Amino acid sequence: MMLTYHTTTVEETQAVARALGAIVQPGDLLCLSGDLGAGKTTFTQGLARGLGVEEPVSSPTFTIIKEYDEGRIPLYHMDIYRLGESAAEEELGFDDYFYGEGVSVVEWAEWLQEVLPADRVQVVHNLTPTHREITFAATGPRSEARLKELEKTCPTWR
Ligand SMILES: Nc1ncnc2c1ncn2[C@@H]1O[C@H](COP(=O)(O)OP(=O)(O)OP(=O)(O)O)[C@@H](O)[C@H]1O
Ligand SMILES: [Mg+2]
Numbered sequence: 001m002m003l004t005y006h007t008t009t010v011e012e013t014q015a016v017a018r019a020l021g022a023i024v025q026p027g028d029l030l031c032l033s034g035d036l037g038a039g040k041t042t043f044t045q046g047l048a049r050g051l052g053v054e055e056p057v058s059s060p061t062f063t064i065i066k067e068y069d070e071g072r073i074p075l076y077h078m079d080i081y082r083l084g085e086s087a088a089e090e091e092l093g094f095d096d097y098f099y100g101e102g103v104s105v106v107e108w109a110e111w112l113q114e115v116l117p118a119d120r121v122q123v124v125h126n127l128t129p130t131h132r133e134i135t136f137a138a139t140g141p142r143s144e145a146r147l148k149e150l151e152k153t154c155p156t157w158r
Contacts, residue, residue, distance in 0.1 A: 001147050003136040005156055013039050013132060014046025019154035021050020023146060024103040026073050029117055031109035034125030039132055040107040043125065044077055047105060051075055059107075064092060067102075074102030080111045087111035119143050 007013045024030075030047075032040040041059045048057045051071030060066040060079045068075040076097040080087045088111070097104050098117050109116060119140025126133040138144040 001138050001144055003147050003151055003156060005134045005154075007132045007134065008130075010039075010042055013042050013134065014049065016134060016154055017043045017046030018050035020146070020150050021047040021071075023149045023153065024051070024073070025142075025146075026101045026103070027099060028103045028142065028146060029098055029120040030103065030105045030123055031116065031120050032105065032107045032123045032125065033110055035127060038125035038127050039134070040123075040125055041079075043123065043134070044105050044107070047103075048075055048077075051103070065097065074100070076100070076102050076104045078104065078106045080106060080108040083111060085111060088114045121146060 005016050007016065032043060034040055045057045048068060048071065051073065053068045053071040053075060055068065055070065057068065057077065060077055061082055064080070064083065065076060065078045068077065078097070083090055094112065094115050106112065119142045121143040122137040122139065124135045126135070136147055136150070138147045
């Protein structure tokens with residue numbers, strides 16, 4: 001299933017993400033793609049709020065992985081951009097995150113393709129001249145269930 005939202009402000013992007021943050025479960029994986037500045041980190045900040053994380057969420061460009069433990073479940077926020085093509089060969093213990101107790105959110109996940117669990121929510125951020133478009137796609141039963149729930153709690157009326 002696919003779900004598309006259009007947003008014109010940071011607050012709107014974060015409202016969609018917050019709704020998803022309220023329903024994600026341990027072991028869920030969200031793969032965020034889209035150009036530089038498209039809104040992936042902004043989206044993750046909203047998701048963190050939905051989980052109940054109050055500390056500021058910033059881009060993990062240099063640390064690659066940052067963990068936030070104060071929410072309903074842990075948030076593992078990764079930005080793979082700096083690792084580039086060889087990302088999957090890095091021994092950063094990705095599986096401990098993907099199959100752990102929290103939700104994993106990965107910016108530039110395309111570089112990690114080979115090591116990603118098959119069932120995940122793909123989130124594509126697109127910049128258009130007038131607005132931002134956020135498209136969610138499910139790739140298995142787990143992610144499908146999450147998107148069905150998101151559709152209920154955050155209607156696509158925009
Ligand atoms: N509707 C919107 N949704 C999200 N961000 C928006 C929106 N309108 C404007 N912005 C601005 O766009 C920028 C998005 O930057 P952000 O760091 O979230 O992008 P990113 O996709 O994580 O980039 P990178 O690939 O460099 O990590 C922010 O400066 C934000 O204020
Ligand atoms: Mg970012």
